Amino acid sequence: MSKRYLGNDNEQSLPGNTVFGLGARYKANISDVPVTLRANIDNVTDKSYWSMAHYNDLALGEGRTLTISAAMDF
Numbered sequence: 001m002s003k004r005y006l007g008n009d010n011e012q013s014l015p016g017n018t019v020f021g022l023g024a025r026y027k028a029n030i031s032d033v034p035v036t037l038r039a040n041i042d043n044v045t046d047k048s049y050w051s052m053a054h055y056n057d058l059a060l061g062e063g064r065t066l067t068i069s070a071a072m073d074f
Contacts, residue, residue, distance in 0.1 A: 004052060017049040019061070034073040041066050 006012040023040040042065045051061040 006052075006058070014050050014052070014058075017047070017061075019047055019049065020044045036071045038069045038071075039066070040068075 002016045004014045004016075006014065019042070021040065021042045022044055023038070026037045028035050028037070043062055044064065046064040047061075048063075049061040051059050
C-alpha cells in the first residue's frame with residue numbers, strides 16, 4: 001500500500017508498506033466427488049504495520065493468518 005493520510009488536512013500520514021501472501025489449491029476426486037482444498041497465508045513475514053479500518057481510525061494490521069477451506073461439488 002502507498003502512503004495514506006490520517007485526516008482531511010493531509011498533515012499526518014502513515015508510511016507505505018508491503019505485506020506478502022501465499023496461496024495453494026489442490027483438486028482431487030474423493031469417492032467420485034470433486035473436492036477442492038485451499039490454503040492461504042496472509043502476512044507471511046508477520047510484519048507489524050499500521051492499518052486504517054475506517055477513515056481516521058488507526059489499528060494494528062493483521063498478523064500472520066492461515067486460512068484453510070474445502071469445497072465439494074455434488
